[in-house]
Amino acid sequence: MQRKIYLHMQSRQEAQERFWAHFSALKTGEETISSRKACGRVTAGPVSAKYSSPSFHSAAMDGLAVRAEETFGASDENPLSLRLDTGQAIMINTGYPLPEGKNAVIMIEQVLLGADGKEALIRAPVYPWQHVRKVGEDIVATELLFPTGHHLQPSDIGALLTGGCATLRVRRKPKVVIIPTGNELIELNEELAGIPAGRIIESNSAVLASIAEEAGAEAVVSPIVADDFAAIKAHLLKTLSEDADLVIINAGSSAGSSDYTVRIVEELGEVLVHGVTIMPGKPTILAAVQEKPVVGLPGYPVSAIIAMEQFVVPLLAKMQGLALSQPVSVSAQLARDVPSSAGMEEFRRMVLGRVGEQFVAVPLKKGAGAITTLTRANGMLRIPAAFEGEKQGRLVDIDLLVPQAEVERTILCTGSHDLTLDLLNDYLRRQEPAFPLASTHVGSLGGIMAIKDGMCHLAGSHLLDPADGSYNTSYIRKYLPGEDVRIITLVHREQGFIVPKGNPRRISGIHDLFADGCTFINRQAGSGTRVLLDYELTRNGLDADGIIGYNQDEYTHMAVAVAVLSGKADTGLGIKSAANALGLDFVPLVEERYDLLIPGALFETPMTQAIVQIIKTPSFQQTVEQMGGYSTRDTGKEVAL
Amino acid sequence: MQRKIYLHMQSRQEAQERFWAHFSALKTGEETISSRKACGRVTAGPVSAKYSSPSFHSAAMDGLAVRAEETFGASDENPLSLRLDTGQAIMINTGYPLPEGKNAVIMIEQVLLGADGKEALIRAPVYPWQHVRKVGEDIVATELLFPTGHHLQPSDIGALLTGGCATLRVRRKPKVVIIPTGNELIELNEELAGIPAGRIIESNSAVLASIAEEAGAEAVVSPIVADDFAAIKAHLLKTLSEDADLVIINAGSSAGSSDYTVRIVEELGEVLVHGVTIMPGKPTILAAVQEKPVVGLPGYPVSAIIAMEQFVVPLLAKMQGLALSQPVSVSAQLARDVPSSAGMEEFRRMVLGRVGEQFVAVPLKKGAGAITTLTRANGMLRIPAAFEGEKQGRLVDIDLLVPQAEVERTILCTGSHDLTLDLLNDYLRRQEPAFPLASTHVGSLGGIMAIKDGMCHLAGSHLLDPADGSYNTSYIRKYLPGEDVRIITLVHREQGFIVPKGNPRRISGIHDLFADGCTFINRQAGSGTRVLLDYELTRNGLDADGIIGYNQDEYTHMAVAVAVLSGKADTGLGIKSAANALGLDFVPLVEERYDLLIPGALFETPMTQAIVQIIKTPSFQQTVEQMGGYSTRDTGKEVAL
Secondary structure, three states: OOOOOOOEOEOHHHHHHHHHHHOOOOOOOEEEEEHHHOOOOEEOOOEEOOOOEOOOOEEOOOEEEEOHHHHOOOOOOOOEEEEOOOOOOEEEOOOOEOOOOOOEEEEHHHEEEOOOOOEEEEOOOOOOOOOEEOOOOOEOOOOEEEOOOOEOOHHHHHHHHHOOOOEEEEEOOOEEEEEEEOOOEEOOOOOOOOOOOOOEEOOHHHHHHHHHHHOOOEEEEOOOEOOOHHHHHHHHHHHHHOOOOEEEEEOOOOOOOOOOHHHHHHHHOEEEEEOEOEEOOOOOEEEEEOOEEEEEEOOOHHHHHHHHHHHHHHHHHHHHOOOOOOOOEEEEEEOOOEEOOOOOEEEEEEEEEEEOOEEEEEEOOOOOOOOHHHHOOOEEEEEOOOOOEEOOOOEEEEEEOOOHHHHHHOEEEEEOOOOHHHHHHHHHHHOOOOOOEEEOOOHHHHHHHHHHOOOOOEEEEOOEEOOOOEEOHHHHHHHOOOOOEEEEEEEEEEEEEEEOOOOOOOOOOHHHHHOOOOEEEEEOOOOHHHHHHHHHHHHOOOOHHHOEOOOOEEOOHHHHHHHHHOOOOOEEEEEHHHHHHOOOEEEEEEEEEEEEEEEHHHOOOHHHHHHHHHHOOHHHHHHHHHHOOEEOOOOOOEEOO | OOOOOOOEOEOHHHHHHHHHHHOOOOOOOEEEEEHHHOOOOEEOOOEEOOOOEOOOOEEOOOEEEEOHHHHOOOOOOOOEEEEOOOOOOEEEOOOOEOOOOOOEEEEHHHEEEOOOOOEEEEOOOOOOOOOEEOOOOOEOOOOEEEOOOOEOOHHHHHHHHHOOOOEEEEEOOOEEEEEEEOOOEEOOOOOOOOOOOOOEEOOHHHHHHHHHHHOOOEEEEOOOEOOOHHHHHHHHHHHHHOOOOEEEEEOOOOOOOOOOHHHHHHHHOEEEEEOEOEEOOOOOEEEEEOOEEEEEEOOOHHHHHHHHHHHHHHHHHHHHOOOOOOOOEEEEEEOOOEEOOOOOEEEEEEEEEEEOOEEEEEEOOOOOOOOHHHHOOOEEEEEOOOOOEEOOOOEEEEEEOOOHHHHHHOEEEEEOOOOHHHHHHHHHHHOOOOOOEEEOOOHHHHHHHHHHOOOOOEEEEOOEEOOOOEEOHHHHHHHOOOOOEEEEEEEEEEEEEEEOOOOOOOOOOHHHHHOOOOEEEEEOOOOHHHHHHHHHHHHOOOOHHHOEOOOOEEOOHHHHHHHHHOOOOOEEEEEHHHHHHOOOEEEEEEEEEEEEEEEHHHOOOHHHHHHHHHHOOHHHHHHHHHHOOEEOOOOOOEEOO
16 A cells, blocks of 8 residues: 555646647547438538529419419409419419419419309419529528538438438547446346445446437447456557547546556556546546547546546547537525635535525535435536635535526425435426425424525424423524424324344333443434434433443434444434334334424425425325324424414 | 318417327336436336445545544554554555454554554544445435436436446337328438429428437337328328327328318317417427327428427427426527517527627528528527517527527628638638637628627628729728728629520620510629629619619529529629539629628627638638639738728
């Protein structure tokens, strides 16, 4: 093991400029394809029409084809008769060729046909070429249909075919080969019965392939290669000798003892960048081997994706002659402080929604290893290297990861966590319009504060008042005095001790937490569950200092259950559905009420009303009851403040 | 032939509501696919994780795995020695499983290794679980990864695989079958040597298929079916008996004698809508046959595309459980009046650009038959049925058809037309960043007015002052007094008479326009070419009244050439390159200067400078000279005002 040293550490901008400049002349080759299949492709040169459209003079209306000069003089006073039997006037449908010698069309609505069908009366003249679509009115043979570098859209296919171009020259899709490396990686397939100890499911290659395909490339994922200098080198050389336009090696891009990529590309070509001052994404390698771009991406999924999007996707666009797409961004108010290390540009995943007139952005966890920080995010905050973070309440620019309309439909839910919120989200998404429910958890008291600050649409809360056994109301009166807050009960639920299968420590009540060697995992301060624990301790005259692990805390019921499952703790206080979900046992302690708190001003909005309607449905309530540990006897009822 | 009668004519909103409501419960079926290939698909139900991630406690840093309790008490004053040889501390790389009995990692940077490798000195304690990625930190087995109706993005694939979902249930792609109908249609292929008289290349099906595919559907185009009631009916029934989810018949959707679609679907099912008060797109049929949506789309390409996007694309989204996408719109100043018929909602194709701080929108032609009005457009103006149009200078909302960044790079070029502008566009698009050049033609004087009104970035002009033989300068001084306008010469070019191959009327000079029966096609008032003609007539003491067709006009050189090619006129005045393009002959009359006029305030912008640089290159100038009829001796030079 050695200290990690990046010899070419650069800022994102420096790295992008260096990498792209090196390959500024690199374009994929050309190929001829059928115009019918050309949507989404990029023209390799100017495309000119072979035929004119229309290719003949045609009727633009249903009516009579005539020679305009023979209609002159017709008026209401002096109607003019045109002969149909001699061919002086000829019936014609829209789109049909104008007969030889005719140069105008009289609309059928302006014609009085004789009963014998031999003549027609008109009451106004037509001028030459009236209601005639002339040759070349749309497209003139030889004219430029599309310039070089045009990104073909569906209607363009119509112009190509109409202009007589059955095929055209386009840029070949760049072929991106992704090489997953690592001894710890296993491939997920239907047969895999479980994850062997110490192994990790290889997932980055499919993500990187999807991103490359969205960028217009053809992506190929090679088999997993072991962490072995010679094996990776041989595989890279083989890939380059085939027809790869760009190669990605993932991972091994850092500077540790088993990180081979940088040494391999150094030996075979030129390392342009090793290490970028971005977080996540620092251990990125940008190199040129045999004048092809070779990229080493970090192993953590978020790092790999961010580095892919920052460095590779724009290069793929350039190779195809496509304009770089720019993210849409909105100005949003930060729901919490976002500290950041100076010297590193940080990409923080955010959940955004619009609360009233203002976009609000809630930061998700930092961890580059947590793919769910990306899948849950709908926006990205970039904190420049010179900043040490941003403060709660500040307006910041957030790049959107989804269409803005989806952000505007997103319901920001915070406060306490309950598993039925996932079910509620699923029901909300089945509706039309779909309202995504984005939950972030800060505990019940944190939720009340978020409502006070206007940072959410609703908050879950189960704060017990020991004085009278009530839930939530006394806290709202205390912390949100005079404010219009509506309280809708979501569920009653059992709280109790989550214990391993079989309850090996035979925990049956709160006194058992003080048994010799028993380890506990707590919830964070301000959570309703911790309030409940403290209340039960006080009620029983017990001192928290005697509990091993009282100061170790987690933020959700599921995290407590995971701590018990993994042996980090013997037990923790939580809801029954969390124990059920992980196959753990549960020792009930108390039933409590869990409410949704909603600012009065938002209560009548479609998103809030969708929630209120859904939780009243028998379908929702039955599913909740089936989860175990819940009662829906008051679900959907409003609690008076 | 009969008057066209729509029995179910409705507004767009009524038609959409009726059609979508009828199929509100219609969803495509489900299928199981590989998660690796699921990007872009929509979940058919909630997706839960099978495995937790991480699936084991692992080191989050390179360092020493220890039991935290054994590090307590370590400080700068009292460094603590940990044994490596006994396994008290164990070297560990990031991502590796935490050895049994260990519960924390000390970063390698905070460790002093003994020379013998048997022990390590630390100067600070670690707390339990420090630098450890705990089981389930990212994903907890059983937790909801994605709700129903989730549109899967690349990073979601990572979460699916990491969560152990090798496959998942998604909505099947709707299968859309497109049936082109019409006796006049021929299929374009490489063998087609020309378009037979009266025939039209079938192009709509490929456009509609591309739109359907962009909407997430699988599209199948059937062979062309003749205009025959029985044939179309049989084909529709066969298609429905196979596995089509939605059928499009194109065209025959109007109410004429050979428009069979409405009668066929009336016989087989229910016509929900026939005729919509939109333009283009009026003859649209929305129907249900065997409880499947069957749509009759109009034959004109723009009509078909607009009706497809208004009615079919949203239904395809609903069938997949996808949210409807909403167009981005910007507020733009109208460069010209846009009259519109009351009672019809009109969709006008527009070219937009940003001139200074303001978006400017230039209307394109109305014709529903002209596909190029869509391929050239980057925005769409919707004029409500209650309006009779919009006035020049008004701010209107325009839906963007391309990314806003592309609109902001678009150069609005107006004034007179010259074929070298197409070449300039091609060169501009090859650059990075690419600046699309959007040309609309209003004649030289119209261009000067557009500059005055701030409605363009540049204008082509070749206005001859008969008094002194100068070009443009006297007009600018007159119409733009005191304004800062820069004049850059684009080309010198030959103007002359465009005549059919072989010059059958032996036109050799302006006097020949007065020969018996000779027909002429003029350019519009305000065009430099018409100014030139009038000047030559005056100079020769000739009277325009003696020219047959002097009052017939076209807006571009190519349109004049087409008029000559098609026999509409014997000759017209125009540039040599237009005659060359269509294989016509050319009788030179005079050489003139064609300049680009650029508002001074825009002269130093990147887009203008890109033009100035390109036209100075030998490559551009050589290509222009090769077109014939041009001299580049002063190209790129600035003319003093």
